[in-house]
Amino acid sequence: MLLSSRTPRTVALLAAGASVALLAAAAPPEPVTPLGVGDRLFPTLGNPGYDVRAYDISFTYKGDNDKPLDAVTRIDARATSRLDRVNLDFSHGTVRSVEVNGAPADFATGGEDLVVTPARPLVAGQPLHITVRHTSDPRPGKEEVGWVRTKDGLAMANQADAAHRVFPCNDHPSDKAMFTFRVNTPQKYTAVANGLPTSLTPGAGDTTDWTYRTAHPMATELAQVSIGRSTVLHQKGPHGLPVRDVVPTKDVKALRPWVDKTPAQLAWMENKIGRYPFENYGVLIAEASTGFELETQTLSLFERDLFVRTEYPAWYVESVMVHELAHQWFGDSVSPRTWSDLWLNEGHATWYEALYAQEKADRPMETRMRNAYRESDGWRASGGAPAAPKGPTHGEKISIFRPVVYDGSALVLYALRQEIGARKFERLERRWVATHRDATATTADFTALASRVAGRDLSGFFQQWLYAKKTPPMPGHPDWKSAAVRGKAGK
Incomplete structure (x- = not known):
């Protein structure tokens, strides 16, 4: 995800908001407790x-993005312990x-968990097939998360932990899975989702049934379903x-020159780190105000304003597009095992964004990294070290997405390239995405x-660069200095 730093916006990120109580059919005999993976x-x-x-996952959309969608979520899993x-x-x-x-199961809620009691306990290794019939509510709670209401429908934005506001799931990037989406819409709407379309058929009445399936496993935070009056360009x-x-159908002429850049950007990224890791790719442009762009797998989400507002230079817009494209390798194909590994996602996406700007628009990487070095101690003071970020502020889960995980983490990669040389650094990048493709990985x-x-x-190098409170000296640039920390630092 790229947090918008475009004037007049400040760094902000979609994250989970307040929970809304579910209606429970029957409470189990003991109090239910939310759990976690640690x-x-x-x-x-x-x-x-x-x-x-x-x-x-099936959704029925009736043309009103202010009303809950009927939904069915089917989960195919396997027990790894007695449950x-x-x-x-x-x-x-x-x-x-x-x-x-x-078999019917009892259910209740605890915190943001749906707690299900099966008729019989499960043992390790046993197949686990869960069917939940529910609604999926696009109306925001304390924060607008999960579903994003667009001018003509809906899009999905689930980072960091908002997928569970859309459908029941194991909402952590360490548990990737295959996805099938089935969406019923009025005929005048187009539905798109991650992966490849598998069927498009008439539904009941004046509706259409759309089905999409991923060819590679995906983290829940990267799920994408968009419904709107859209045109799909191939x-x-x-x-x-x-x-x-x-793209919105009314904007095809204005937006086509931007999306036509995607194939060349793919070729540029492949030249840097190897073959694109998924079955397809594309840009989803939504007419919504979110304050970010998001690397939903195979179909990156962008705000329409990024492409139509004239104050954004072309080189900047293209580098933002490359940021989200780079995430398809770094964050999507190779996903973080824990959220403390977030720097691997955002640091790499920022790195290739900056490298593209250098090669295509003569915006020197060294200048950007020198500026980042000057701010780095402040970023570490306010947000923690790159691989040891401070926890979220109470009630503000968005706060883990601080400047230290963007330019502050790209600075770590710059220092690494200075330390081991450009040739070995490039070899490392290729081996990283090839070794951990379709999997999760840690710092x-x-x-x-x-x-x-x-x-x-x-x-020793990584201990200082990833975990120290102060930014170490930059290899090859002993003259670089960090600014004095005065209060809270910002980007």
């Missing part, structure tokens, strides 16, 4: 005891019924890659691979 930044996010293999109860993350809809392995990328761009995985590629132990 994430340092979000202790109750995700759920232990099972591994999700696939989601099959008397199964916790799912879900907090912004009404649950009508739950089945586990074909072109070919490198080696025949399907490229589909989705420790990255630092270990860097040491192997460099041919020497870099643990």
Whole structure:
């Protein structure tokens, strides 16, 4: 995700808001408790005891983005331990019924968890098939999260932990799964989602049924479903890659020159780090005010304003497009094991954004990194070190997305390239995305691979650059200085 720094906006990020109580059919005999997978930044996010293999999610949209959608979420999982109860993350809809392995199950809520009690306890290794019939509410609670209401419909924006405001899930990037989306809309609407379309058929009455399926596993935060009066533009990328761009129908003429840049940007990224990792790619342009752009897998979400407001230089707009494209490798294909590994996503996307601006628009990387170095101590003071970010402010989960994970983390990569040389750095980048493709990885995985590629132990280097309160000296630039920290630093 790229937080908008475009005037007049300030750095902001969509994140989860207040929960809305679900209607429970029957409470279990003991109080229900929200669980988590132990994430340092979000202790109750995700759920232990099972591994999700696939989601099959159906939405019925009736043409009003201010009313709940009818929905059915089917989860194909496997128990990894004995389970008397199964916790799912879900907090912004009404649950009508739950089945586990074909039998009705009791359910209740605890915090932002939907807690399901199957008729019989589950044992480790047992298949776990859950069907939840529910609503999916696009109306915002304390914060507008999950569904984003656009001028002509809806789009989805689930980072960092907002997918569970749209559908029941194991809402943590460590549990990636395959996805199928089935969307019923009035005929005048177009529905798009992650992955490839598998069917387009008439629905009941004057409606259309749209079905999409991913070919690679995906984290819940990267799910995308958009419904609107849109046109889908098709072109070919490198080696025949399907490229589909989705734009408001009324803006096709104005936006086509921008989306036509996508194939060349794909080729540029492939030249840097290897073949694009997914089945297709494209840009989804929505008429909404969000304050960010988002790397939803295979279909990056952008605000219309980015492309139509004349004060944004072309080089800047293109570098923002490349930021989200780079995330398809860094964050989507290779996903963070925990949210403390976020610097690997945003640092790399910022790196390639800056490199593209240098090569295509003569905006020197060194100048940007020198400026980042000057601010780095302030960023660390306010947000923590890149790989040890401070926890979110109470009630403000967006606060983990601070400047230190963007330019502050790209600065770490710049220092690494200075330390090991450009050739080894480029080799490391290619090996990283190839080794962990379709998987999750940690900061420790990255630092270990860097040491192997460099041919020497870099643990001391990374300890300082990733965890220290103060920014270490920049290799090759002993004259670079950090500004004195005065109160809270900002971007």
